[in-house]
Amino acid sequence: MAPSDTPKKSFHVAVCGGGIGGLCMLIGLLHQNISCTLYESAAAFAEIGAGVSFGPNAIRAMSLIDPNIKKGYDKIATSNAWPEKKKFWFEFNLGPKEDGWKDVKAPGKEGQRIAQVVALDVGQSSVHRAHFLDVLVNLVPDGVAQFGKRVERVDERGQKMLLTFHDGSTAEADAVIGCDGVKSRTRQILLGEAHETTNPTFTGKYAYRGLIPMEKAAGALGDELARNSQMYMGRHGHVLTFPIENGKTMNVVAFQTKMDGSWGDERWVLPMKKEDMFADFAGWGDSVLKILSLMEKPDVWALFDHPPAPTYFKGRFALLGDAAHASTPHQGAGAGQAIEDAFILSNLLGQVNSIEEIENAFHAYDAVRRPRSQKVVATSRDAAKIYEFEDEELNTDLELIKRRLEMRYDWIWNEDLPQQLTKAQSIMGVRASL
Numbered sequence: 001m002a003p004s005d006t007p008k009k010s011f012h013v014a015v016c017g018g019g020i021g022g023l024c025m026l027i028g029l030l031h032q033n034i035s036c037t038l039y040e041s042a043a044a045f046a047e048i049g050a051g052v053s054f055g056p057n058a059i060r061a062m063s064l065i066d067p068n069i070k071k072g073y074d075k076i077a078t079s080n081a082w083p084e085k086k087k088f089w090f091e092f093n094l095g096p097k098e099d100g101w102k103d104v105k106a107p108g109k110e111g112q113r114i115a116q117v118v119a120l121d122v123g124q125s126s127v128h129r130a131h132f133l134d135v136l137v138n139l140v141p142d143g144v145a146q147f148g149k150r151v152e153r154v155d156e157r158g159q160k161m162l163l164t165f166h167d168g169s170t171a172e173a174d175a176v177i178g179c180d181g182v183k184s185r186t187r188q189i190l191l192g193e194a195h196e197t198t199n200p201t202f203t204g205k206y207a208y209r210g211l212i213p214m215e216k217a218a219g220a221l222g223d224e225l226a227r228n229s230q231m232y233m234g235r236h237g238h239v240l241t242f243p244i245e246n247g248k249t250m251n252v253v254a255f256q257t258k259m260d261g262s263w264g265d266e267r268w269v270l271p272m273k274k275e276d277m278f279a280d281f282a283g284w285g286d287s288v289l290k291i292l293s294l295m296e297k298p299d300v301w302a303l304f305d306h307p308p309a310p311t312y313f314k315g316r317f318a319l320l321g322d323a324a325h326a327s328t329p330h331q332g333a334g335a336g337q338a339i340e341d342a343f344i345l346s347n348l349l350g351q352v353n354s355i356e357e358i359e360n361a362f363h364a365y366d367a368v369r370r371p372r373s374q375k376v377v378a379t380s381r382d383a384a385k386i387y388e389f390e391d392e393e394l395n396t397d398l399e400l401i402k403r404r405l406e407m408r409y410d411w412i413w414n415e416d417l418p419q420q421l422t423k424a425q426s427i428m429g430v431r432a433s434l
């Protein structure tokens, strides 16, 4: 990895969007001593008040980009409270009452434990999103980010890339990285508005999200279920909980299936009607009903993901994070992929010595990142089918489900990121020699 005292590079990079992906990319570029500006459409950096969990791969990627990200993360990260449960990612339990299964026979009793999935040395590791964003923002020097800059166009103008913003202003850069999230404008520009993979697709699932003060959650559920991450599985729905904010708060996401597969509303996040949520979870057991009744200010989120894009770059213009590969959250891996992207791309750009070589770096980034991140998107959809007894092979066979759950995340969590970078560097070298 290049130390931050390497000579300043001769090119300037524009990063579009200041979420987890854009900020990690920016920090990576700064760490490589690459001149860069981040353009964020909002008036300030902001994240929603919810939890986000990271797998071992994502946490390693933080360290590899800049050890200060990991240091800051460690200060705010929360894991399961009980020592004997520290290594569990989730414990999987049956959620509905025995007579509450919609169209299949109950495979067991409500509350029955199906599996305990171990995530290496990390277990369940989560943060409050807004607090993690603060960690990242604190690593960005003044003057590098500009706000109120909604990117509308990206054009090649001779040697330069020209960005045009909603307010009519423009900016130049030598390379552009679109990190503007699932509804990405930069993806539309790069792939083309009419391209069949440009627009996100409704996945047929939606989720109620909310937080519960831990004391209330523990009072209702008992310490074991409240203070340690749990997943409640049922037919066409599942509910997950994990502790955040040093155990002061329980994060809840309660998933359901839209049986007609379509989402009619232009808005993807709607205020939630409690009666709709309880109707969705009719027939579920005590633990889940208590969780739902305690959720504070929940809202409902339609879950969209991206069809696999044929490329993540075009010339000196690339996509990163959700703009490239928005995923459902069923493996808790979407933001982690954005951090991996930032590790690989910032290091590749750190080896670029001239504007002409930037495209080689983007080519290598695309070659290693696209297959892996698109596999995360596809397997994330599959994960929900398992949790919701919709997987045709596993169906309601609890023993098969247990075995599948216990090993299905290993390829995400065990990734050797330095090795991935070495592979990308060699692809970049080969391309440079052509």
Ligand SMILES: Cc1cc2nc3c(=O)[nH]c(=O)nc-3n(C[C@H](O)[C@H](O)[C@H](O)COP(=O)(O)OP(=O)(O)OC[C@H]3O[C@@H](n4cnc5c(N)ncnc54)[C@H](O)[C@@H]3O)c2cc1C
Pocket: 016, 017, 018, 019, 020, 021, 022, 023, 039, 040, 041, 042, 046, 051, 052, 053, 054, 149, 150, 151, 152, 179, 180, 181, 182, 184, 185, 186, 207, 209, 253, 301, 320, 321, 322, 323, 327, 328, 329, 332, 333, 334, 335, 336, 337, 338
């Ligand atoms: C319900 C749910 C739960 C999830 N849980 C997890 C989890 O536990 N673990 C995990 O790893 N992932 C999780 N994810 C996925 C994760 O949230 C995303 O992968 C991650 O936040 C993407 O980060 P990003 O920076 O790419 O995009 P975003 O966070 O969407 O950031 C995009 C930024 O770009 C800005 N922007 C938008 N348009 C423009 C424009 N035209 N010009 C300039 N700026 C613009 C936006 O204001 C925003 O700041 C979850 C997702 C959902 C929906």
